[in-house]
Amino acid sequence: MKSKQMNKPVYIQSMEASDIYEHVKRNRVLIKKYHGMIPFSLELIKLRKLGEKRFVETEIKHSKKFISDDIINVKFKMKVRSGEEIVNGIKKKLKELDDAASDDYKTKLNSYIKLIEDEIKDDKWKEVKNADLRRYFYENGFTITEVDEETGEILKTTKYVVYKRSSSKSRTGQCLFIKEELHEEMINWSRMYLSFQPNKKIDYAGLLAYESLVGSSLESTIKINPKNMLIVADKESKFKQTCNVVRTGKNGFLESFEEETHVINSLFDGESLLDKKYFPNNQSMLLLRNHMFKSAAFNTNIQEFLRAKCPKDIEYDQWEIPNMFGELIKAKDIEFIFTPTSLKALKFSDVIGGKQKMWSYWKELVDAESSVFGICKHEKQSKRGRDNRGNILQQTSYQMLNCLPMSANDMDALTSFEKDYINDLKNNDDVFIDYITKEKNDMNSNMMFADLYHRNNDIVHTKIFRDFRKSTINKYVNHIKRGKLRLKGDYCVLFGNPIEYLYHAIGESPGEQLLKGNEIHTTLFEPNKELIAFRNPNTSPSNVLIAKNRHVPEITKWFNLTDNIVCVNAINFAIQDILSGCDYDSDTMVIFDDTKLLEIGKRCSGKYLVCVNDVASQSRDYVLNNRDMCDIDNQLAESQRNIGEVVNLGQFCMSVYWDMLASGTKEKNLKELMKKIDVMTILSGICIDLAKKFYEIKISAEIKHVQSIPELNRNKPLFWKFLGDPKMNKKNKKKKEYDMYNCPMDFLFNNMSKIKNATHRENIPLENLLEKRNIAKGNRKQEQKLISYVEEKCNEINALHCASMEDEERNKAIDNIIKYYNFKVQKLKVKPDTMYAILLHMVKSKSNNATKLMNILHTTQKDTFLEAFKTKKSHINNTNSPKTA
Structure with missing residues (x-):
């Protein structure tokens, strides 16, 4: 393949598992449609290095796209319908056909009915549910058979086996299947050639997530030599604060309790410092990928800082700094600083005999692959336009x-x-x-x-x-x-305690904490301004952040940051819980400079406490086999179904809360409803963690419990019709009625329904x-x-x-x-x-x-x-x- 084509994606087939099952068991003809994609990624680079004879891709002239049949994306949305259900459907269709339908078409339908009815007792005509379908294919794989349409001769058969999740579909329950002859080499490469023992307990959910990091879509690549890397220990801030703590109550369901609790923040979670020489102009953050490595690297004057902090009695070229394992690296060689939160491979250190050995092994592997790191993205400015004063605009969300x-x-x-x-x-x-x-x-x-x-x-x-x-x-x-709704503001990438990070790398602390409490540093807005900020997902008033912007000279001195970076503080301040459990691996928050929005946001201050998750949980260990992989992915699919319902239910509770507040409802009743909103806030995070942790709750039961409270026995608010609730659109369902609520989104709905007509032309x-x-x-x-x-x-x-x-x-x-x-x-x-x-x-x-x-x-x-x-x-x-x- 020509070098100019190497960074193009490859389009692959994306199929429903039920269609593949019908092909394998019922001789259904599959039509090739290349709607899936392997993006330009470290994984695609590896596949292309296998050579054109092993990884086969073809260029489609009219679209200038490349396609391949070597990997197939499989979706598990549809069950396999039973023969009886299919027959009933065809008979219904025959009744609805008018006289214009050809006799030939009707004959074909009747012939198909007869074929099914003759074989109806065969296992192949039984219904297969999604979870069972996934288990069958994960354990057995499948074979695609290509047949000559005219002669019926078998032209080609290809066996596919379960491979991994695609990086972009990691939480949807979709899965990649690969040609059997490519599987061993590619899965071993994805797992860093580590000797994981089959049928041995392991953090399999973590492994499935981290082996997919090499499949992330890339903008470009850079080379960072492992000899220039310094890994330092993680650092936490632990403090006591009165919060709304969510855990299981006496009735067996989640409840919210106002009490003093420990808040624990990981200060440098998922972020790293990278020397300025690696950054293109006007970029401050590069989201990097490598084998089991994921980190947001920020543009830092590392060498200038180290020179300035070199002990006076040591020549700079001779100054050595220890990493977290006590290994010494010369300061003049340090260009990349990160913590174990970026290097996920350390989670599997027991496979190789300890974290220090894993660190050395990972560096050797990176070096053997030419020290190439993928760049997934960088910070970007809003494309939502500007107001008539030239101020940048960004949009809100309904939450x-x-x-x-x-x-x-x-x-x-x-x-x-x-x-x-x-x-x-x-x-x-x-x-x-x-x-x-x-x-x-x-x-x-x-x-x-x-x-x-x-x-x-x-x-x-x-x-x-x-x-x-x-x-x-x-x-x-x-x-x-x-x-x-567009307002003056934009999304900024979170950069946690950058000055503390630099000093931590050399084993010191800055003389004083430069950002305190809710102070932030961003050049997007002028200093000494109060601002309002949110992070998605945003579920309740407790997620509203009121921040004070400062321009800190020392941050400007040691870091080269664009307007779309915001430095935040997590020392003795619960910013990570306020921002829905954020970390710093490229998480963003939208910051608005709007006087009215700030005035409204300040009404939340002190009234709505931060929510903290205290639901009993433990790590969920699985065995390394396809059966347990199936269990994990079924859990993921379930959590994806639940999370949308949890978020919408939380917003329904929120709408009812405002409506009841406006109508003068007693404080006690309002407090109970707000507790349910706290539960939804924590439940949304639990849905995301479901596959990695075992929680001693049943999500669907928790949802039904909140849905059953008498306050929610009412019509939905007006704005709900724009959320596209699928349950309201199903046949044979009672038509949904909507009422005007005294809640922000219904105020917006009304406001935008009163716009004047255009001038006549x-x-x-x-x-x-x-x-x-x-x-x-x-x-x-x-x-x-x-x-x-x-x-x-x-x-x-x-x-x-x-x-x-x-x-x-x-x-x-x-x-x-x-x-x-x-x-x-x-x-x-x-x-x-x-x-x-x-x-x-x-x-x-x-x-x-x-x-x-x-x-x-x-x-x-x-x-x-x-x-x-x-x-x-x-x-x-x-x-x-x-x-x-």
């Missing part, structure tokens, strides 16, 4: 807004910028065109309309543009109704904007072919929207379809007369696919398409001074 004690008037003030902006989107053409240009992608028609506007801005008066504009603005308003028919051509010279055959392509494309995309797929996978599939049909249309070379004929017939026939047809023409025949329209500046001025966004 952030709904946990705040605010009134309808407060929300009215918070939404003032968005309401003005929506008014400009409706009435100021330049603002609207600027917005759609920024939001353009391969799947929308934004750039087509923007280019038409720049050629002839009368396009804004056509019905097709007005409909597009209305739809676009409606989507924007609905987006805000989901809690996505005169109508200009689209055909009036076309340059007249000789329609008789148009290529009718080419026109029909093009229209046929667009219809096929639309049908295929519509089918995907009906399919059970995740958004990411669906978007990849849609992207493939768009690229395929663009490739076909691009080869047609449409002439001006034909272009005119296509557009005119499209208008006359009032085609439902008009926008899609115009968009594919714009993408594939751009010059000819644009030249089909007259060049003109509008005689009507509907624009005012544009507002920045």
